Amino acid sequence: METEYKTKKQAGRFLEYGGQYVPETLMNELNKMADVYQEAKADPDFQAELADLLANYANRPSLLYYAKNMTEDLGGAQIYFKREDLNHTGAHKINNVIGQALLAKRMGKKRLIAETGAGQHGVATATIAALFGLECEVFMGKEDTDRQRLNVYRMELLGAKVHAVTSGSMVLKDAINAALQDFAARPEDTFYVMGSATGPHPYPEMVRDFQSVISQESKQQIQDQLGRLPDKVIACVGGGSNAIGSFAHYIDHPEVDLIGVEAAGKGVDTDLTAATIEKGRLGVFHGMKSLFLQNDSGQINPVYSISAGLDYPGVGPEHAALAAEHRAQYVGITDDEAVAAFEYIAKQEGIIAAIESCHAVAYVQKLAPTLPKDQVIVCTLSGRGDKDVAAIAKYRGVEIHE
Numbered sequence: 001m002e003t004e005y006k007t008k009k010q011a012g013r014f015l016e017y018g019g020q021y022v023p024e025t026l027m028n029e030l031n032k033m034a035d036v037y038q039e040a041k042a043d044p045d046f047q048a049e050l051a052d053l054l055a056n057y058a059n060r061p062s063l064l065y066y067a068k069n070m071t072e073d074l075g076g077a078q079i080y081f082k083r084e085d086l087n088h089t090g091a092h093k094i095n096n097v098i099g100q101a102l103l104a105k106r107m108g109k110k111r112l113i114a115e116t117g118a119g120q121h122g123v124a125t126a127t128i129a130a131l132f133g134l135e136c137e138v139f140m141g142k143e144d145t146d147r148q149r150l151n152v153y154r155m156e157l158l159g160a161k162v163h164a165v166t167s168g169s170m171v172l173k174d175a176i177n178a179a180l181q182d183f184a185a186r187p188e189d190t191f192y193v194m195g196s197a198t199g200p201h202p203y204p205e206m207v208r209d210f211q212s213v214i215s216q217e218s219k220q221q222i223q224d225q226l227g228r229l230p231d232k233v234i235a236c237v238g239g240g241s242n243a244i245g246s247f248a249h250y251i252d253h254p255e256v257d258l259i260g261v262e263a264a265g266k267g268v269d270t271d272l273t274a275a276t277i278e279k280g281r282l283g284v285f286h287g288m289k290s291l292f293l294q295n296d297s298g299q300i301n302p303v304y305s306i307s308a309g310l311d312y313p314g315v316g317p318e319h320a321a322l323a324a325e326h327r328a329q330y331v332g333i334t335d336d337e338a339v340a341a342f343e344y345i346a347k348q349e350g351i352i353a354a355i356e357s358c359h360a361v362a363y364v365q366k367l368a369p370t371l372p373k374d375q376v377i378v379c380t381l382s383g384r385g386d387k388d389v390a391a392i393a394k395y396r397g398v399e400i401h402e
């Protein structure tokens, strides 16, 4: 977690990206958070408590699994999956939430707030709030509360209050605005747990550090299993937290290719896409300078992907910098390709992986056969796919009544 990356030229900046574009009340609180975080990062007690929760609550280390069937079937590079789907609550999100909630406790906060799109980050935050005995309120676009009733109920079971946000287009971006406003209005007792490596400083750096446990482990595991580093590390990119966590400990190894997979939706040349790095332009939104899907007057465009976890109109600033420096490469995978990968990995490996993760799997399917057999791919499975089964059935024309 101590790595200093070359993209970090000054606090909160990754090249020209990042920064802190917020009202003054919020800036004071964020700077306090940044200071407490630096202190916590260097405090062995904080690190020990974090390590203990990751091991004994979240079920880490997650497995690095050799996908023998897929490797043989695709006939090229050896494929390994980093199994974040096996974490408590079923995805990588818990890594980050545990870290931020510990920081909230350290700052004496009593109330956690979070934004959520499909509900994954809201559920992870409500989970840790229950564990720590903190109040929890989750902001979720009204459209999403209607579409994801099961996750709303799940958060309520965990003791959280869910606010249906009715401003704007009533989706994730509006939920983030509402959460930022709430945080600015009540900084005394509230900690905003950001769900991805996005938003104003210190979130992108902090979330990256908390998620970097993924590559810290995978680097050790691949060395233990093969005695070498991988040739390619691949992960899906929404806001970019599982990808930056999967990349972090390889960034200083230029021989390891880093590949982020964005959701192309119906195709990058259509308006129904979420491929932010490929199609986005420089802008300022949600407190950060980064790449955003926007129209000519700078209005944020609606985004689309079959995967609710990847349809964010922006991307974390460190990814924008890694792309600009050509240290990482970003590719698009369509809905059709992701759904085919969902079915393929289920049949080949007996793993039902999240539709988000299956964007990365689809790219592995394309890439592996083009590489020699001595090459090694490590691909992150960011989450499990139980939540997606009904949607995939519907995509294939099968109606399932829940």
Ligand SMILES: *Cc1c(COP(=O)(O)O)cnc(C)c1O
Binding pocket: 091, 092, 093, 120, 121, 195, 196, 197, 236, 237, 238, 239, 240, 241, 242, 243, 309, 310, 354, 356, 357, 382, 383, 384
């Ligand atoms: C939220 C989510 C994502 C996307 O978020 P990132 O911050 O880009 O990692 C990907 N996969 C799963 C399973 C998720 O829940």
